[in-house]
Amino acid sequence: MRGLTAPGPVRWIVRTLEDAGFETWAVGGAVRDALAGIPSGDWDLATRATPREVRRIFRRTVPIGVDHGTMGVLARDGTLFEVTTFRKDVETTGRHAVVEFADELDDDLARRDFTINAVAWHPIRKVVHDPFEGAVDLERGVLRTVGSPEDRLAEDYLRVLRALRFAGAFQLRIEGRTWRALTAAVPRVGVLSPERIREELEKILAGAAPPSRALGLYAASGLLSALYGELDATVGEERSGAGGDWFSHALRAVDLLPASRPTLRWAALLQGVGEPEAPGDEEAHPWDRGLLRSAAVLERLRSSNARIAEISQLVPWVARPPDPRGTDAELRRWLARAGRERLPALLRLWSAAVRADELRDGPWNRGDFNTLAARLRALARSGLPLEVGELALSGRDLIRMGYSPGPLFGEVLRFLLDQVLEAPELNRPEYLRDEASRWLEARMPDE
Ligand code: ATP
Ligand code: MG
Numbered sequence: 001m002r003g004l005t006a007p008g009p010v011r012w013i014v015r016t017l018e019d020a021g022f023e024t025w026a027v028g029g030a031v032r033d034a035l036a037g038i039p040s041g042d043w044d045l046a047t048r049a050t051p052r053e054v055r056r057i058f059r060r061t062v063p064i065g066v067d068h069g070t071m072g073v074l075a076r077d078g079t080l081f082e083v084t085t086f087r088k089d090v091e092t093t094g095r096h097a098v099v100e101f102a103d104e105l106d107d108d109l110a111r112r113d114f115t116i117n118a119v120a121w122h123p124i125r126k127v128v129h130d131p132f133e134g135a136v137d138l139e140r141g142v143l144r145t146v147g148s149p150e151d152r153l154a155e156d157y158l159r160v161l162r163a164l165r166f167a168g169a170f171q172l173r174i175e176g177r178t179w180r181a182l183t184a185a186v187p188r189v190g191v192l193s194p195e196r197i198r199e200e201l202e203k204i205l206a207g208a209a210p211p212s213r214a215l216g217l218y219a220a221s222g223l224l225s226a227l228y229g230e231l232d233a234t235v236g237e238e239r240s241g242a243g244g245d246w247f248s249h250a251l252r253a254v255d256l257l258p259a260s261r262p263t264l265r266w267a268a269l270l271q272g273v274g275e276p277e278a279p280g281d282e283e284a285h286p287w288d289r290g291l292l293r294s295a296a297v298l299e300r301l302r303s304s305n306a307r308i309a310e311i312s313q314l315v316p317w318v319a320r321p322p323d324p325r326g327t328d329a330e331l332r333r334w335l336a337r338a339g340r341e342r343l344p345a346l347l348r349l350w351s352a353a354v355r356a357d358e359l360r361d362g363p364w365n366r367g368d369f370n371t372l373a374a375r376l377r378a379l380a381r382s383g384l385p386l387e388v389g390e391l392a393l394s395g396r397d398l399i400r401m402g403y404s405p406g407p408l409f410g411e412v413l414r415f416l417l418d419q420v421l422e423a424p425e426l427n428r429p430e431y432l433r434d435e436a437s438r439w440l441e442a443r444m445p446d447e
Contacts, residue, residue, distance in 0.1 A: 004034050006123035009075030010043045013058075013083065014123050020057050022049035024083075025105055025120040025129065032116050035138050036170055038208075045083045046108050046120070050101060054083050069101060087111065092155035094191055106131055110146060113159045114166060118146050143172040149181035157189045161200040164221060168214025169207055179221075186222045197227060198301035205254070205265040212251035215269070219247065230293045234272035241363030246272025246319075252356035257348065264348055266311045270294040271318040271349070290316035314342060318349045324372035331379055332421045336386040343380050347373050384424040388413040391420060393432035401433065403440055412439050 005011075006026060017024040024047040033040035047054065054071040055061045062072035062080060069085035086108040091098040102108055105120055112118040115134035121127070128135060132146050143166055145152040145159070153159050160182050167174050174182065189197070204214045218224040225232040234246035242249065253268040274290025281289060295312035303311075322334040338346065350369055357364040385391050393416065395409050403409075416435060420427045 004121075004126075006043060009077060009079055009081060010045070011123050012075065013045060013073055013081055016057060017045075017047050017049055017054070017083075018124070020049070020053075022047050022053065023105065024048070026123050027108070027120050028112070028117055031119050031121045032134070032138065034121070035116075035119065035135055043081055045081060046086055046105065047083055048086055048103065048105075049083075050085050054085075068099060089155070094154060094157050094188065095193075097156065105129065112146055113152065113156070113162060115144055115146055116166065116170070116172075138170065138172075141170075141172050142175050143167045143170075144175035144178045145181075149178040150184075153181050153185040154188075157185060157192055158196055158200070160185050160189050160221075160223065161192075161197065164217040164223065165200060165204055165207075165214050167217055168204065168211070169209040171209075171213065174217075183221050186226050189223065189226055194300060194302045198303065201301075202262065205262050205269070206259055208259055210255040211265065211269075212255045215251055215254070228297060230273045230297050231270070233276040233278070237272060237276045239272070239275075239362065242357070243361050246275050248360075249353070249356055249362065252359055253349070253352040256352040256355050261348070263307075263310055263314075264345060264352075266298075267294075267314040267318055267345070268349055268352060270297065270311065270315045271353075273297070274316055275319060287316040287320055290319060313339075314345055314349065317342070317346055318353070321346075321350055321372060322376075324368045324375070328375075328379065329422045331375055332384065332386065332424075335376060335379055336417070336421055340380045340386055343376055347376070385417065385420050385427055388417050391416055391432060392427045392429045393436060397429070397433070398436060398440075401437065403444075408440060408443060412436050415439055 006014075010026065014024045014026075024045055026043055027046045028042075028044040030040040030043045049057065051063070051066050051069055051071045054073065055063075058073045060074035062074065064070045064072045064082060069087055071083050072080045073083050074080055086102040086105060087099040088102040088107040089097045089111045090100045097111075099111075109118040109120060109129075109131060115132040115137045117134065118130075118132045119134040120129040122129070130136075137144060143163060163174060163178065163182055166172065204211045215224075218228070219232070219235055224235070231247065234250065237246045239246050239249055250269050250271050253271070254265050257264045257268055259265075271290075273293040274286040274288070291312050294315040295308050298308040298311060317338050322331055326334075335343065350364070350372070353362075354364045354366055354369045356362065358366070380386075388410075391413060393413075395405060395413070398409055398412070399405060416432050419435070426432070
């Protein structure tokens with residue numbers, strides 16, 4: 001493998017096990033990544049030693065998944081490496097497998113999903129052991145299963161999602177029979193747990209490769225329609241003023257955002273979900289549909305409530321920015337609704353939309369974006385009140401004026417904020433006190 005060396009601790013673990021008489025190899029993702037020329041930290045080792053033997057040989061071990069044959073071995077520098085006993089599957093259900101220890105490396109490689117993931121490399125002897133020709137496939141740019149694709153995908157439907165992710169990440173063409181088996185298996189992926197489905201999408205969004213490749217395959221394979229109906233409806237949904245549809249625009253924008261900002265990539269991906277009309281909610285405003293549908297996607301994936309709120313509250317604003325030529329009052333109202341704290345994220349998202357539209361004609365242009373960004377930044381920084389808490393009059397002041405706290409307090413403060421958003425010079429205690437008294441007197445029951 002072109003002069004590749006494994007990190008010192010990996011070689012130390014392999015040498016220690018082999019000195020004790022147990023054949024040991026590097027396998028899986030790290031070998032694949034190294035073959036593709038990508039650095040990987042995740043070195044997984046496969047050995048003939050049983051977990052009990054591994055524990056006996058090393059001083060510092062952590063039982064990670066003893067049932068599955070995995071022991072963690074702590075290297076001197078404190079890094080944990082997974083050492084897994086050779087295994088073979090004895091029973092599979094489409095969701096998980098019952099495994100048994102195996103004597104031979106080849107058994108272990110044969111249970112791996114794709115040929116590119118079934119290459120073993122010996123970190124000391126520096127030889128590749130590749131019975132399924134995964135290295136050749138990687139070189140030729142082909143993804144195929146180890147063994148019969150129909151059987152291997154039915155054993156574990158997560159492999160359908162993994163295939164699309166790897167094809168995207170390494171720019172592989174999915175081999176014909178594997179592709180046919182994959183599209184045939186798509187209707188069964190619903191048996192997977194929502195968490196595993198979400199993790200797959202999150203790996204695509206957090207990956208170094210442009211996510212549009214794997215996500216384009218989600219659409220092409222039918223997986224998008226099986227799992228993400230809200231997004232599937234944006235395929236072919238015309239974006240007004242643009243040559244293309246919402247889905248392809250969203251994919252371009254996702255690619256343009258950094259992998260280190262998954263929240264932004266999520267919001268960019270989901271930006272169009274509010275746009276298509278669906279039976280029953282034609283009446284709803286696209287803004288509300290965007291919020292509700294993006295929240296529905298994330299909820300189905302069992303995302304945390306914090307994450308659902310964070311992403312779904314960005315989504316509707318991404319597709320529907322305020323008019324860059326609107327009045328200051330309009331933009332202040334807009335900021336008050338969207339929340340000042342969301343502005344930096346939204347500017348990143350719109351900026352990606354601008355660049356996406358520069359790649360392919362669309363309604364955004366850089367001049368409009370620059371105007372909007374400058375105006376919103378200035379208003380957000382101006383210190384002018386955008387929230388009830390920033391008014392020159394508070395609930396405490398109302399109590400001091402002799403009113404008793406109740407639901408009317410919130411209402412009157414919002415009434416005052418509304419005026420101040422329109423005309424910030426009204427944010428003076430005397431004026432707000434007078435207005436508040438007038439408003440409250442008119443609504444309070446006589447005593
Ligand atoms: P990544 O870490 O980017 O998800 P990976 O290939 O390292 O990619 P892991 O889930 O870390 O994936 O698994 C390590 C290895 O275990 C894989 O390379 C593959 O050989 C095997 N493997 C993982 N999941 C499956 C599966 N569902 N079916 C068969 N083999 C699998
Ligand atoms: Mg891995």
